[in-house]
Amino acid sequence: MHREATVVLPELLRAARLDRPILLGHSDGASIALLFAARHPGVARALILEAPHSFVEDVSVASIAAAKVAYESTDLRARLARHHADVEGAFRGWNDIWLDARFRDWNIEADVARVREPVLLVQGEDDQYGTTAQVRSIEARVRSVTTRILARCAHSPHRDRPDEVLEAIAAFVAAV
Numbered sequence: 001m002h003r004e005a006t007v008v009l010p011e012l013l014r015a016a017r018l019d020r021p022i023l024l025g026h027s028d029g030a031s032i033a034l035l036f037a038a039r040h041p042g043v044a045r046a047l048i049l050e051a052p053h054s055f056v057e058d059v060s061v062a063s064i065a066a067a068k069v070a071y072e073s074t075d076l077r078a079r080l081a082r083h084h085a086d087v088e089g090a091f092r093g094w095n096d097i098w099l100d101a102r103f104r105d106w107n108i109e110a111d112v113a114r115v116r117e118p119v120l121l122v123q124g125e126d127d128q129y130g131t132t133a134q135v136r137s138i139e140a141r142v143r144s145v146t147t148r149i150l151a152r153c154a155h156s157p158h159r160d161r162p163d164e165v166l167e168a169i170a171a172f173v174a175a176v
Contacts, residue, residue: 001028001031001032001035002035004032004035005032005033005034005035005036005039006035006036006039009032009036010036010040010043013043020043020044020045021044021045022044022045022046022047022048022173022176023036023037023044023046023047023048024047024048024049024050024169025047025048025049025050025052026050026051026156026158027050027051027052027053027129027155028053028094030047030049030050030051030052030053031052031053031054031108033047033049033052034047034049034052034054034108034111034112034115034138035108035111037114037115037116037117038108038111038112038113038114038115039111039114041114041116041117042116042117044117045117045176046117046118046119046120046172046173046176047115047117047118047119047120048119048120048122048169048172048173049119049120049121049122049138050122050123050156050157050158050165051122051123051124051127051129051130051134051155051156051157052121052123052130052134052135052138053129053130053134054107054108054109054111054112054134054137054138055106055107055108055109055134055137056098056103056104056105056106056107057130057131057133057134059128059129059130059131060098060129060130061098061099061104063128063129064094064095064098064099064129065099067095068095068099071091071095077091109137109141112137112138112141112142113141113142115141115142116143117144118144118145118146118172118175118176119138119142119144119145119146120145120146120147120148120168120169120172121135121138121139121145121146121147121148122147122148122150122157122165122168123135123147123148123149123150123157124149124150124153124154124155124156124157124160124161125149125150125151125152125153126152126153126154127153127154127155128154128155129155130155132149135147135149146168146172146175148164148165148168150164150165
């Protein structure tokens with residue numbers, strides 16, 4: 001995530017000639033947006049973060065371990081292949097890192113404290129990969145935060161509650 005935030009995303013923004021974009025990230029993508037904003041203050045106009053992570057929780061590791069079992073024993077690989085050209089690389093690149101014992105100490109809360117841009121946080125109450133502790137940690141460190149915790153919603157608010165997510169995003173974008 002650090003490489004994506006410090007090398008890949010800046011190169012992409014330069015190549016696309018985007019000036020002061022509003023970054024939208026989901027899960028690890030939300031963490032990448034946080035890291036980018038911390039290291040490149042003022043480049044982004046705002047951040048929209050769905051199910052972000054700023055530290056590792058036991059529930060995350062347990063659910064990611066369960067996802068590995070599902071990937072290896074069910075049709076999960078085939079279902080993911082509809083969305084990824086390199087499904088093996090995408091899955092293993094995510095799963096192997098989060099399950100590596102060295103990753104248990106991953107924590108970007110100090111980086112989050114350097115974020116100055118306004119942030120919209122969207123979190124499902126039933127997120128199997130993270131709890132509202134992630135949201136509360138970010139709220140405690142960023143000065144301008146709007147938070148939407150969605151009931152009956154798991155790790156993908158945009159899929160589970162699309163109308164509410166779009167409404168929250170539209171209101172947030174209009175305000176920034």
